[in-house]
Structures are given as C-alpha cells and as structure tokens.
Amino acid sequence: MSSGTLKFSLESIAENIVKGDRRALARALSIVEDGGPEALELVQRLLPKTGNAQLIGVTGSPGVGKSTLVDALISEIRAAGLKVGVLAIDPSSPFTGGAILGDRIRMQAHTMDKNVFIRSMANRGHAGGTALATYDAARMLEAGGYDVIIIETVGVGQSELAIAQTADTTILVLMPGSGDDIQAIKSGIMEIGDIFVVNKGDLPGANKTASEIIASLELSTKGSEWKPPVHVTNAEVNEGVNAVWNSVAAHKNYLNSSGQLKLRRKHKLQTELSELVAEIARNKLNDSLEKSQAAQKLMNQLLESELDPHSAAREVFEKIFSN
Amino acid sequence: MSSGTLKFSLESIAENIVKGDRRALARALSIVEDGGPEALELVQRLLPKTGNAQLIGVTGSPGVGKSTLVDALISEIRAAGLKVGVLAIDPSSPFTGGAILGDRIRMQAHTMDKNVFIRSMANRGHAGGTALATYDAARMLEAGGYDVIIIETVGVGQSELAIAQTADTTILVLMPGSGDDIQAIKSGIMEIGDIFVVNKGDLPGANKTASEIIASLELSTKGSEWKPPVHVTNAEVNEGVNAVWNSVAAHKNYLNSSGQLKLRRKHKLQTELSELVAEIARNKLNDSLEKSQAAQKLMNQLLESELDPHSAAREVFEKIFSN
Numbered sequence: 001m002s003s004g005t006l007k008f009s010l011e012s013i014a015e016n017i018v019k020g021d022r023r024a025l026a027r028a029l030s031i032v033e034d035g036g037p038e039a040l041e042l043v044q045r046l047l048p049k050t051g052n053a054q055l056i057g058v059t060g061s062p063g064v065g066k067s068t069l070v071d072a073l074i075s076e077i078r079a080a081g082l083k084v085g086v087l088a089i090d091p092s093s094p095f096t097g098g099a100i101l102g103d104r105i106r107m108q109a110h111t112m113d114k115n116v117f118i119r120s121m122a123n124r125g126h127a128g129g130t131a132l133a134t135y136d137a138a139r140m141l142e143a144g145g146y147d148v149i150i151i152e153t154v155g156v157g158q159s160e161l162a163i164a165q166t167a168d169t170t171i172l173v174l175m176p177g178s179g180d181d182i183q184a185i186k187s188g189i190m191e192i193g194d195i196f197v198v199n200k201g202d203l204p205g206a207n208k209t210a211s212e213i214i215a216s217l218e219l220s221t222k223g224s225e226w227k228p229p230v231h232v233t234n235a236e237v238n239e240g241v242n243a244v245w246n247s248v249a250a251h252k253n254y255l256n257s258s259g260q261l262k263l264r265r266k267h268k269l270q271t272e273l274s275e276l277v278a279e280i281a282r283n284k285l286n287d288s289l290e291k292s293q294a295a296q297k298l299m300n301q302l303l304e305s306e307l308d309p310h311s312a313a314r315e316v317f318e319k320i321f322s323n
Numbered sequence: 324m325s326s327g328t329l330k331f332s333l334e335s336i337a338e339n340i341v342k343g344d345r346r347a348l349a350r351a352l353s354i355v356e357d358g359g360p361e362a363l364e365l366v367q368r369l370l371p372k373t374g375n376a377q378l379i380g381v382t383g384s385p386g387v388g389k390s391t392l393v394d395a396l397i398s399e400i401r402a403a404g405l406k407v408g409v410l411a412i413d414p415s416s417p418f419t420g421g422a423i424l425g426d427r428i429r430m431q432a433h434t435m436d437k438n439v440f441i442r443s444m445a446n447r448g449h450a451g452g453t454a455l456a457t458y459d460a461a462r463m464l465e466a467g468g469y470d471v472i473i474i475e476t477v478g479v480g481q482s483e484l485a486i487a488q489t490a491d492t493t494i495l496v497l498m499p500g501s502g503d504d505i506q507a508i509k510s511g512i513m514e515i516g517d518i519f520v521v522n523k524g525d526l527p528g529a530n531k532t533a534s535e536i537i538a539s540l541e542l543s544t545k546g547s548e549w550k551p552p553v554h555v556t557n558a559e560v561n562e563g564v565n566a567v568w569n570s571v572a573a574h575k576n577y578l579n580s581s582g583q584l585k586l587r588r589k590h591k592l593q594t595e596l597s598e599l600v601a602e603i604a605r606n607k608l609n610d611s612l613e614k615s616q617a618a619q620k621l622m623n624q625l626l627e628s629e630l631d632p633h634s635a636a637r638e639v640f641e642k643i644f645s646n
Contacts, residue, residue: 018494024568040633047631062384116360135632269632270612271627275638278601279607300590308370309458310363313599322645 010038014045017144020252022117025144029119032136035129043136045307046143051265053085053142054252058166059153064175067234069244070152075108076245077148083115085141087134089163107143107180117146132279135272138166165271168264169251171195171244174213175207176205193246194228201232226254281321288320296318333361340467345440348467351563352442355459360610369466375443376408376465377575378491379391382476382515387498388402388522392558392567393475399568400471406438408464410457411475412486440469454485455602458595473644488594490573490589494567499528517551519571524555524563549577551566604644611643618643 013031016024032039058073070086075243077084101151110116121130121137121261134151147265151161172193196217198210213230221227230249233240255261288295298315336354338348355362379573383389389633393409401409405454429541433439441467444453444460457474476486496518519540522531533553540551556563578584620640624630 040631043631043633047628051628101437128486208601266626272623272632273622273625273635273639274605274608276606276632277639280640281600281604282597283598299593299596302596303589305374308363308366309595309599310366312596316596316600317603 003221009257010041011045013142015172017046018049018299020145022114024118025140026119027177029121029137030138033121033133035133039136043139046139047106049143049271050139051142051296052247053138053146053149054169055167056248057139057150057151057153057163057165057170058173059163059170060173060199064173065235066152066173069171069197069199069233069241071110071220071240072152072233072235072241073245073248074149075238078113078115079108080245082147083145083152084148085144085146086116086118086150086152087141088118089117089122089134089139097202117141117144129279130274132272134163134166135268137184142249146189156158162271165192168261169248171197171248173197173199174209175200175211176203194226195244196228196230198230198232198245199235201234208233225258226260281317284321285316288316291321325357332370333364335383337365337466340369340463341372343468346435348440348463349392350428351463352444352460354399356444356456362459365478366462369462372466374465376461376469376472377492377571378461378472380474380476380486380489380493381486381496382486382493383522384412387496388558389475391498392520392522392556392564393473393484394433394471395556395558395564396560396568396571397439398561399565401436401438403432403568405470407440407471407473408461408467408469409439409441409473409475410460410464411441411443412543413436414455426624440467450498452602454489455595457486457489457589478519485594487642489591491578491584493516493572494520495572496520496522497532498523498528499532517549518567518573519551519553520567521553521555522558524557529555535541548581549574589602604640607644608639615643 010031013024013028017028028042031042037254058066058070067088070088074084074086119137121133138149138151150160151163151167170192172195174196176198195215196210198206198213200206210230215226219229229250231240231244231247233242233244255264264310285295289299297315298307298312298320302309302312328619333354336347336351340351351365351529355364380394381393386628390411395411397407426473433441442460444456459510461472461474472583474486475491495518497519500519519533519536521529521536523529535554536553540553544550552573554563554567554570558564578587608618618639621630623637625632625635
C-alpha cells in the first residue's frame with residue numbers, strides 16, 4: 001500500500017468515525033492501540049471533535065463484579081438517551097496480551113444496540129503504555145459521538161489507578177468483606193474514588209463495609225466540596241444501580257460548576273504529556289542499545305558493575321541522546 | 324549540615340551496612356526510597372558489594388495470604404542458616420504513601436531475630452518509580468550480607484509485575500477458587516511465575532485450582548527447560564511451605580546451571596536503565612513546565628486543543644530538552 005493510499009484511508013476512517021460508522025471506529029481503535037505514526041495522524045485529525053464526553057473510570061479488585069455493574073450502568077445510560085462506549089482494559093500479561101474481559105462483556109445484552117460500543121484493550125508492555133493508549137482510544141470514541149465513555153480496569157494497583165485517572169469520574173467497586181481492599185482504601189487509594197460502590201450487596205456484611213468506607217471518607221474528605229457517595233448495589237439483579245448513575249450525573253454537575261473539570265483535564269493532559277515524553281526516552285534508549293556503540297559500551301559497564309544504573313542513565317541522556 | 328559532614332555520614336552509613344549494622348541499613352533504605360543525590364552516592368559506594376543474594380518476588384491478589392506465606396518462608400530460610408531481608412511494597416495511594424503490610428508483618432515472630440530484616444516500602448508517585456526504588460533497596464540489603472531477599476507485592480497488575488520482575492525467582496500466590504486470577508494467568512501472567520502456590524489449601528477446591536494451573540502451564544511452558552512447580556500450602560499452619568522453599572532452591576540451581584541467571588540480570592539491568600532514563604525525562608519536563616516559557620506555551624496549546632499530546636511530546640524532546 002502506497003503512502004498516498006494509506007493517507008486517504010486514514011482520512012476516510014476519521015471522516016467515517018465522525019459519521020458514526022462503527023467499523024471505522026473499530027479500525028481506529030486497533031490503530032491507536034498499536035501506536036505509531038498512523039495513530040498520531042488519527043489523533044491529529046480527530047482532535048477538534050474531542051473533549052465533550054464524560055469519562056467514567058470503573059475499577060476494583062478481581063471478582064467484585066465490575067463487569068456486571070458496568071453492564072447495568074450501560075442500561076441506565078441508554079435509558080437516559082445517551083450513547084455509551086466501554087473500554088475494558090484486560091489484566092493480561094505484559095508479554096502476550098489477551099482479551100478476557102472483553103470476551104465476557106461482549107456476550108451480554110447490549111451487543112445489538114447500535115448506541116453501545118464495547119471494546120477490550122490488551123495491556124501494553126508497561127504500565128504507562130496502557131494508560132497512553134487509553135487516552136487515545138477515548139479520543140476516538142469521543143469523535144464518534146459517544147456521550148459517556150466507561151473505562152473499566154481490574155485491580156487497585158498503581159497502573160490500574162493511572163488508567164482510572166484518565167477518567168473525569170472514578171467509581172471504585174468493592175464487595176462485602178473486602179478487608180484488604182478497605183485497608184488499601186484507608187491508606188489513601190480512596191482519594192481516587194469519586195463514587196464508591198459496595199457490590200454483591202446480598203452478601204453478609206454489605207452495610208458494615210459501606211459504613212467502614214463512609215467512616216474513612218469522613219476523615220479524608222474533610223473540607224472538600226465533593227463528598228463521595230457510597231452505594232450498596234446488587235448489579236446482578238439491577239439493585240441500586242440507578243442511584244449510582246444519579247451520583248455520576250451529580251458528579252458531572254459538581255465538576256462543571258466548581259471548575260474542577262478544567263483543573264482535572266489540565267492535570268490529565270500534563271500526566272499524558274509526561275508519560276509520552278518518558279515513552280520517547282525509552283524508545284530512544286532501545287534504539288541506541290541496538291545501534292550506538294557508546295550505548296553498548298555503557299551497557300557492558302553496567303553488567304560488569306563498573307558503573308551504577310543511575311549514572312549510566314544520566315550518561316545516556318547527556319551523551320548518547322544529544323548526538 | 325555542611326556537605327562535608329553529609330559525605331562523611333554517607334560514607335559511614337555505607338561502611339556500617341557492610342559490617343551488618345541494622346540502623347545504618349534502615350537509614351540507607353529511607354535514603355534510597357527518597358531518591359536524590361544521597362541515594363546515588365550510597366548505590367555507588369555499595370555497588371561492589373552487590374549481586375550475590377537470591378532475590379525472590381512474592382506476588383498475588385489481596386487476601387490470598389502472601390504475608391503469612393512470607394512469614395513461613397522466613398522460618399525455612401532461617402532454618403537453612405541464611406540471612407533474609409524482606410521488602411514489602413504497600414498497595415498504597417499514589418498520593419499519601421502508607422505502610423499497611425509492614426505493620427502487619429512486623430507484629431510477627433521474627434522481630435527479635437537479628438538475621439531477619441523486614442521493611443515496608445510505600446508506593447511512589449508512579450509505577451516505574453516504585454520498581455526503581457526497589458532495585459536500590461535490594462542493593463542495600465545485598466550489601467548488608469542478606470543471602471535471600473524477598474520482595475512482596477500486592478496485586479497482579481502491571482506495576483506489581485514490574486516490581487516482581489526485579490527478582491530472580493517469582494512466586495505467584497493464589498487461593499482456591501481464584502477464578503479471575505486464573506483467567507489472568509491463562510492469558511499470560513503465568514509467564515511471570517517460576518513457582519506457583521495455591522495457599523489456604525484447607526479451603527474447598529484447592530486441588531482443582533492447582534490442576535487448572537498445571538493444565539495451563541503445560542501449554543505455555545512447552546519446550547522450556549524449567550517447569551514451574553505448583554504447590555498447595557496452608558501457610559497459617561506451615562503446611563507445604565518446606566516444599567516451596569525446596570522449589571526456590573531448585574530454581575536457583577536451574578538459573579545458575581542454565582545460564583538464565585546471567586540473562587535475567589542483563590534483562591533486569593536494561594529494564595532498570597530504561598526506567599531511569601524515562602524518569603529523567605519526566606523530571607526534566609516538570610522542570611521545564613515550571614521554568615521554560617516555551618514549555619508553558621506548549622502546555623497552553625495542548626489545553627486549547629491546538630496541538631495533540633504526541634506532537635507536543637516530540638517538541639519537548641526536540642526543542643525544549645535540547646536547549
């Protein structure tokens with residue numbers, strides 16, 4: 001395929017996304033997931049069409065019922081007459097990729113609804129990479145006219161939180177008796193959650209878990225304008241999910257009226273820029289290790305413990321990158 | 324404190340670590356956790372004393388009993404006459420830090436044993452940062468003569484895996500019926516585990532879970548020399564832990580005799596260098612955003628969607644960093 005053909009093709013993908021073509025959107029998501037110059041061109045072409053969706057992060061440990069909750073939320077969002085896109089980030093290997101959640105979700109009720117677009121995304125080689133691809137994937141969905149974009153991640157680790165932070169509103173999902181999760185929350189992960197959900201509310205201890213969260217939140221949100229609501233749901237049978245959706249809407253109003261939305265988006269852009277710069281540095285290093293004798297010499301000094309990694313990294317920046 | 328005094332002080336910290344002084348070690352771990360020029364000097368001073376310990380990563384979802392298993396492993400390691408250091412990475416907030424696991428572990432039986440050193444480390448601002456601090460913390464313990472260093476992380480997310488990969492031998496801990504974890508394993512996280520442990524073996528389904536892991540491993544390790552053993556343990560009552568420790572010793576022999584140890588350590592050094600270079604890039608950007616008008620102008624263009632983040636990152640590298 002000549003470069004001209006490809007250009008035309010990317011142009012038409014971009015145009016068709018804006019028209020609402022789902023196949024073009026699917027293609028674009030694959031392209032931004034792979035990264036590279038085609039991804040960049042798509043992002044550039046569609047940039048003016050972005051920034052209007054509400055981005056909702058849904059995160060929590062494996063087994064708390066995130067997918068079920070997302071499924072129930074989709075129904076609420078559709079009932080409100082809105083188009084919804086879901087990006088499910090898979091807890092897959094840094095090596096092989098994978099598509100677990102996506103497969104599960106795609107089985108569900110919304111497959112036939114043309115105003116619902118569900119996509120699973122494989123984790124990239126490192127934490128930052130996945131978050132970066134997520135930013136661009138959300139841009140594609142925004143350009144496609146999706147009003148709400150749900151970003152679902154698994155786990156309460158650092159990279160999952162980094163991905164969750166690509167959202168405007170983050171829902172942290174727990175289940176009754178998630179002792180370790182609540183420990184983690186107490187120690188600060190809670191600062192990530194704008195809305196808390198104790199799912200599987202039919203299990204014993206649901207209200208106790210909710211009370212523990214509320215107690216922790218009272219300390220940590222003292223003086224802040226937004227008091228994160230804590231919901232008990234049983235998403236399986238659609239119990240309590242409407243209240244969660246109402247909180248999402250309330251949080252959107254809060255973000256807009258308080259000026260927080262602008263601040264959060266600025267912070268997000270700065271984080272994205274920082275990770276992109278880090279990514280360029282990694283790529284340049286890999287290139288140098290393949291091609292530059294000076295870089296290879298440095299690596300050998302490292303292996304022989306003649307040089308420490310910190311000093312080596314500085315040399316890479318000061319000598320090898322500057323050539 | 325004058326710079327001369329500080330130099331002297333770092334010199335004596337380094338010397339005392341090598342002599343086995345625990346207070347000097349504790350101080351050094353705080354210094355490398357904070358990063359900065361003092362950390363660099365300690366690493367440089369102690370580099371010749373590093374490289375001789377066996378680094379064991381222990382990872383798994385919250386609640387599977389990692390801390391209990393680590394506790395039981397410490398007893399095995401001590402019974403073998405070896406000194407053991409533990410770095411417990413806390414699943415804490417990117418914002419506040421915290422020390423949950425550490426507090427729990429410190430309560431345990433080994434507090435009085437002078438050949439056991441347990442330290443909890445807070446997560447840093449981003450995934451890469453925690454892994455970087457872990458590399459240096461392990462160096463301090465190696466210089467202190469610890470024969471075995473256990474790095475305990477919580478979760479099976481990407482950053483936890485990055486931290487686990489700072490080890491030579493990684494133990495992945497699960498519990499009976501960890502359905503979601505096993506899904507994750509099937510999709511590739513399994514490539515991280517050198518040894519698998521199904522803990523809480525007294526719960527129903529332990530053997531079934533072990534069989535599922537074994538079945539998955541058969542496919543993924545076809546043709547490879549090391550077949551990851553799968554153990555069922557009940558660490559609470561010390562059942563099966565000796566077999567785990569024997570597998571750790573067997574894996575050490577395998578790494579040495581196969582030449583894999585050298586390869587793995589080369590790969591680790593390359594990863595560490597790559598993350599250090601990325602970290603320098605992030606720091607340089609933050610500096611620029613504070614001080615450079617050109618960088619601030621770029622940020623404004625980003626906020627106004629006049630420029631996409633990818634192009635902005637390239638400009639940062641090509642124009643702002645080169646000045």
